[in-house]
Amino acid sequence: MADTLASRYERDPNVVSREIAGEQILVPIRKQAADMAAIYVLNATGARIWQLLDGQRSLGDVQDALIQEYDVDPEAAWVDIVELVGRLRDLGMLREVKHAL
DSSP states (O other): OOOOTTOEEEEOTTEEEEEETTEEEEEEOOSSGGGGSOOEEEOHHHHHHHHHOEEEEEHHHHHHHHHHHHOOOHHHHHHHHHHHHHHHHHTTSEEEOOOOO
16 A cells, blocks of 8 residues: 555554653553563654654645654655554554545
C-alpha cells in the first residue's frame, strides 16, 4: 500500500505512549500477556511524527511540520515519515483513517 500526502493515520488506542528522558516509549497493550512483551523507543523525530499522527492531519501536514520544525529537506522528511508509518502500521500501532469526500 503506497502512502500519499493525503493519507491520514491515527494512533491505535491500545498503544500507551510516554516521553521518558527525551525519548518516546510505545507499549502495545493487548489482551494476551505475550502481546505486551515488546516496548518500542522513538527518537525525537519519530516521537514528533507519532504526536502528529492524530487522524486529522494528512501525511502532507506532518511533512510540512517536520520541514518547519527541523529545517529538513522535504524528501528527507518524506522518507522518515513513510518509513516510520510503515513500521508502525505493520506492528498494528497505526490505523489508516478514510475520510469521505
